[in-house]
Amino acid sequence: MAKVLITGSAGFIGGYVVQELLDRGHEVVGVDNYSKYGPVSHTYDSHPAYRFVQGDARDVELMTELAADCDHFIAGAAMIGGISYFHTYAYDLLATNERIMAASCDAAIAAHRQGRLQKVTYMSSSMVFESTEHWPSKEGDERRIPPPLSSYGFQKLAVEYYARAAWDQYQLPYTIVRPFNCVGVGEGRALGEAEILSGNVKLAMSHVVPDLVQKVLKGQDPLHVLGDGSQVRHYTYGGDLARVADQGRLVPLSGPLSPHPSSIGAAGAAGCSRRHLPAPGPGVVSSWRSPPRSSPRRSSWPASRASAPWTPSGPRTARCFCPTRSTSRPSTR
Numbered sequence: 001m002a003k004v005l006i007t008g009s010a011g012f013i014g015g016y017v018v019q020e021l022l023d024r025g026h027e028v029v030g031v032d033n034y035s036k037y038g039p040v041s042h043t044y045d046s047h048p049a050y051r052f053v054q055g056d057a058r059d060v061e062l063m064t065e066l067a068a069d070c071d072h073f074i075a076g077a078a079m080i081g082g083i084s085y086f087h088t089y090a091y092d093l094l095a096t097n098e099r100i101m102a103a104s105c106d107a108a109i110a111a112h113r114q115g116r117l118q119k120v121t122y123m124s125s126s127m128v129f130e131s132t133e134h135w136p137s138k139e140g141d142e143r144r145i146p147p148p149l150s151s152y153g154f155q156k157l158a159v160e161y162y163a164r165a166a167w168d169q170y171q172l173p174y175t176i177v178r179p180f181n182c183v184g185v186g187e188g189r190a191l192g193e194a195e196i197l198s199g200n201v202k203l204a205m206s207h208v209v210p211d212l213v214q215k216v217l218k219g220q221d222p223l224h225v226l227g228d229g230s231q232v233r234h235y236t237y238g239g240d241l242a243r244v245a246d247q248g249r250l251v252p253l254s255g256p257l258s259p260h261p262s263s264i265g266a267a268g269a270a271g272c273s274r275r276h277l278p279a280p281g282p283g284v285v286s287s288w289r290s291p292p293r294s295s296p297r298r299s300s301w302p303a304s305r306a307s308a309p310w311t312p313s314g315p316r317t318a319r320c321f322c323p324t325r326s327t328s329r330p331s332t333r
Contacts, residue, residue, distance in 0.1 A: 003027040005070040007057040007077035007104065010040050012187040013123070013179070013238060014076050020242035022047050029066055031055050031077070057100045063107035068115025074245055075104045076123045086150045094151040098158065105162050109170045119173035121245055122163050126180045127153035177244055183209050184238030199224030208233060 008014040009030025027049045033056045057077035079096040111117035130148035148154045166172040
């Protein structure tokens with residue numbers, strides 16, 4: 001079993017990842033500064049294999065010390081929120097996340113060179129495909145299409161450049177995971193979340209699923225949706241994403257030296273529009289229809305998919321392909 005360091009461990013996605021790692025028998029060190037939700041508690045807080053460190057992922061000295069004693073580093077810390085975040089904190093999203101990523105990479109490079117750290121898993125986003133004008137998109141298009149328009153998407157693309165650069169110069173093995181619209185339980189209102197008006201209801205979450213639930217609970221009738229409601233969205237269940245993050249650790253560190261990334265993951269996909277949910281039943285949708293060009297957030301469905309060592313476990317409407325990328329090198333340990 002491995003010892004895994006994860007930043008952003010008190011966050012929505014981080015909570016799923018920590019639980020998955022502990023369930024698989026790993027030792028986990030979580031780092032978070034409680035900047036998004038404030039102090040939170042989890043059922044695994046008292047788990048004997050879990051250690052929580054309240055600290056800032058921008059603290060290079062702290063991160064280097066922790067990473068040097070771990071086998072795998074999941075760099076999950078980031079300033080992140082819904083659509084309202086993109087506009088309210090356009091500069092902070094870019095500046096804060098750049099500092100987090102630079103510190104994470106500095107620490108990982110040092111720990112890999114001097115300690116036991118073997119590789120890093122970076123959390124990117126489907127937003128790297130934000131400016132695409134063709135569907136389906138394929139791996140590599142993120143470097144050919146215009147850069148993302150939002151500062152958040154642009155910085156997530158920068159995350160991938162950090163990963164490649166750390167490999168190119170320091171041979172730090174990596175995996176990149178791009179979640180699509182993660183859904184699940186445990187996400188609360190962020191401390192700095194700005195409320196925006198949608199129809200006659202003010203919302204702070206700015207995520208499709210919780211926003212629609214809030215509108216229904218608040219009695220909005222008719223339900224206010226974007227456009228005519230026929231746009232297709234794909235969702236990632238948090239538990240499936242956690243399994244992808246753990247699978248990134250399992251990419252072999254032996255084999256031919258290659259600085260070129262390769263695709264290593266796939267989950268089933270089930271798109272759903274805001275007008276209706278997919279009919280229940282077995283089977284997985286293997287293709288999708290692109291949303292209309294009027295949609296401000298157009299996800300890109302990668303054209304090529306690789307086999308994954310697992311299948312999605314979440315509800316059918318919460319399944320989505322999570323493309324990942326990785327590099328490997330011969331182990332020196």
